[in-house]
Amino acid sequence: MSRLNPFAKLPGLNTASVLLVESEEHFQQSLAEALVEETSVTVNVRLAKSFPLPIENDESRPRIDLVVFIINLTSELSFQSAEASLKYLEPGYFLGKVCFMVTNARSSSVPAERLDAVRRLAASLHCPLLFAEEQTPEGVTNAAERLLTILKAAAGFVPFTTPLYLSNLTRCTLPPDIDQPSFD
Amino acid sequence: MDSSGEDINGMVEKDDAPKGPSGQKETSTADMLRIKQQMSNQCFEMEVYLNAGKNRRSCSTSEAERDYSDHISELERVKTLQFNQTLALHRMQMWHAMGEKIKTNDPEADALKVVNQRCMALCCRIKQIQQETRLLQDEITELQKKRLEMKRLTHEKMKEMEDLMSRKEHPDTEKYKAALEKGQTNLEKYKKMSIMAQNVLRGLLLACKINWLDDPKLRDVAMTLEEFPITD
Numbered sequence: 001m002s003r004l005n006p007f008a009k010l011p012g013l014n015t016a017s018v019l020l021v022e023s024e025e026h027f028q029q030s031l032a033e034a035l036v037e038e039t040s041v042t043v044n045v046r047l048a049k050s051f052p053l054p055i056e057n058d059e060s061r062p063r064i065d066l067v068v069f070i071i072n073l074t075s076e077l078s079f080q081s082a083e084a085s086l087k088y089l090e091p092g093y094f095l096g097k098v099c100f101m102v103t104n105a106r107s108s109s110v111p112a113e114r115l116d117a118v119r120r121l122a123a124s125l126h127c128p129l130l131f132a133e134e135q136t137p138e139g140v141t142n143a144a145e146r147l148l149t150i151l152k153a154a155a156g157f158v159p160f161t162t163p164l165y166l167s168n169l170t171r172c173t174l175p176p177d178i179d180q181p182s183f184d
Numbered sequence: 185m186d187s188s189g190e191d192i193n194g195m196v197e198k199d200d201a202p203k204g205p206s207g208q209k210e211t212s213t214a215d216m217l218r219i220k221q222q223m224s225n226q227c228f229e230m231e232v233y234l235n236a237g238k239n240r241r242s243c244s245t246s247e248a249e250r251d252y253s254d255h256i257s258e259l260e261r262v263k264t265l266q267f268n269q270t271l272a273l274h275r276m277q278m279w280h281a282m283g284e285k286i287k288t289n290d291p292e293a294d295a296l297k298v299v300n301q302r303c304m305a306l307c308c309r310i311k312q313i314q315q316e317t318r319l320l321q322d323e324i325t326e327l328q329k330k331r332l333e334m335k336r337l338t339h340e341k342m343k344e345m346e347d348l349m350s351r352k353e354h355p356d357t358e359k360y361k362a363a364l365e366k367g368q369t370n371l372e373k374y375k376k377m378s379i380m381a382q383n384v385l386r387g388l389l390l391a392c393k394i395n396w397l398d399d400p401k402l403r404d405v406a407m408t409l410e411e412f413p414i415t416d
Contacts, residue, residue, distance in 0.1 A: 007233055011226045014219050092233055156225030157218070160263070162232070168256055 002052065006092045009063035016155035017044040017062045018147070022070035023081035025049055027103055027134040031070075034144035041157060043148075050081045051088035065155040066163075067093060068147065070101045070132075071118055073110045079118060086125075094125050096163030097154050100172070101130045101143065122172035129172035382409050 018035065020028045025047070032045040044062055053061075067089065072078040082100075089098065100122045105115060122129040130146055133139030150170070154163040211219070243251075286293050286300075386409050389396060396402040 007230055011223070014215070014222065095233075156222040156229065159221055159225070162225065162229055164229075164232075165259070 002055065002058075003088050003090045004051075004053065004064065004067070004093065005090045006064070006097055011063055011065075011156070012042075012044075015042045015044060015062070016066075016151050016157070017046065017064050018066045018068060018151050019046045019048060019064045020068050020070060021048045021050060021082065021085060022072075023050055023078050024072055024075070026072070027070055027132070027140075030134065030140045031132075031144055031147070034140050035148065035151075037144070038148055041152065041155070043151070051085035053088075064097075066097055066099060066147075066151045068099045068101055070103065073102055073104045073114055073118070074107055076114065079114060083121065094127065096165075096167035098125065098127045099130065099147070099150055100127055101132050101147070103132050103134045105131050106133075116178055119172060119174060119178065123174045126167060126171045128167060128170040385409065 020031060022028045028047045032047060035043050035045050046061065046064070069082040069085070070078075071082050100118065102115070102118055104110065119129065128150060130143065132143035134143075150163075150166065152158055153161050153166040156162075158166075282296065286296055385405070388394070389406060394402070396406040
């Protein structure tokens with residue numbers, strides 16, 4: 001099976017490419033539109049539903065600097081699809097070029113175990129975990145801003161910082177009482 | 185569920201973005217430097233990745249975690265050091281540039297001199313005020329010490345007073361009590377004696393039918409007999 005390789009292609013000049021993976025294809029579009037508003041660098045946004053990516057696009061696809069898995073906490077399928085897609089990425093991506101973004105964390109219908117499971121996954125892969133609010137335009141703009149910070153570091157635009165170093169500062173950590181029942 | 189992948193149309197790009205060498209706008213020197221920095225960053229990353237497999241050794245995960253955190257702290261330490269040194273270097277460069285500028289005699293240098301004078305005046309004022317603050321602070325500390333001392337003395341005096349008061353009652357009441365008791369027992373004894381004598385006298389007067397009304401001395405004595413109640 002073909003895996004996505006971070007270093008297989010040459011990087012683009014003054015360009016950063018990000019791949020948004022979301023199985024519902026709901027938040028991707030608005031987030032993408034917010035991301036391309038950035039003027040100082042050219043941001044290429046590719047959207048995908050899940051891995052593996054179709055081979056036809058292999059040639060035209062640029063080098064992906066950051067892969068963002070968008071997980072909707074209200075659906076179990078979203079989490080499972082993201083987990084299944086992880087094996088299609090080369091290990092080189094997990095040194096700071098993968099990020100998890102979670103939506104609907106405040107919804108009351110979300111079981112606490114799912115958030116814990118996402119946390120454990122992000123912590124075991126040493127990746128940052130962002131929480132986003134997709135219903136309002138401000139929420140989308142905020143999420144795009146935070147994502148851009150990570151993207152700029154991943155694409156090499158921040159001097160003296162590599163994505164590995166940044167991921168070490170921003171990685172998700174597990175609270176020590178994660179195995180104890182919550183107070184609900 | 186089929187594993188669908190990338191949508192051909194799933195690409196969002198800004199329409200007026202510079203797309204390539206054909207539609208590129210003029211890149212300034214700053215942009216060029218930025219792009220160069222970006223490329224050097226990317227090359228560094230690739231180098232790291234290539235060299236990653238070279239120093240391989242097998243060790244447990246916990247050992248790896250420990251080494252990892254050690255390396256990270258070392259890295260942070262070195263980065264902070266480098267950052268501070270760069271700041272110091274920039275400061276020195278700034279001062280040098282300012283010094284050079286002031287030596288020339290342009291209007292800009294004059295403006296700089298005026299700002300400098302103002303800074304110096306403000307610094308003197310700051311020093312003055314700091315000295316005054318220090319003096320006032322010392323005075324306050326002195327007053328507080330005095331107050332504390334006063335409080336301590338008052339406390340001691342109160343304790344002494346309490347002590348004295350409780351002590352004084354005791355010996356007095358003891359002696360007083362003893363004397364009181366002795367007096368009382370004496371009083372009882374004499375009372376009984378006098379009552380007995382009176383009873384005897386009353387009995388005598390009644391039995392012998394002595395006429396006490398006529399004799400004044402006898403009358404006085406008989407009258408006093410009424411004062412004490414008849415007890416056993």
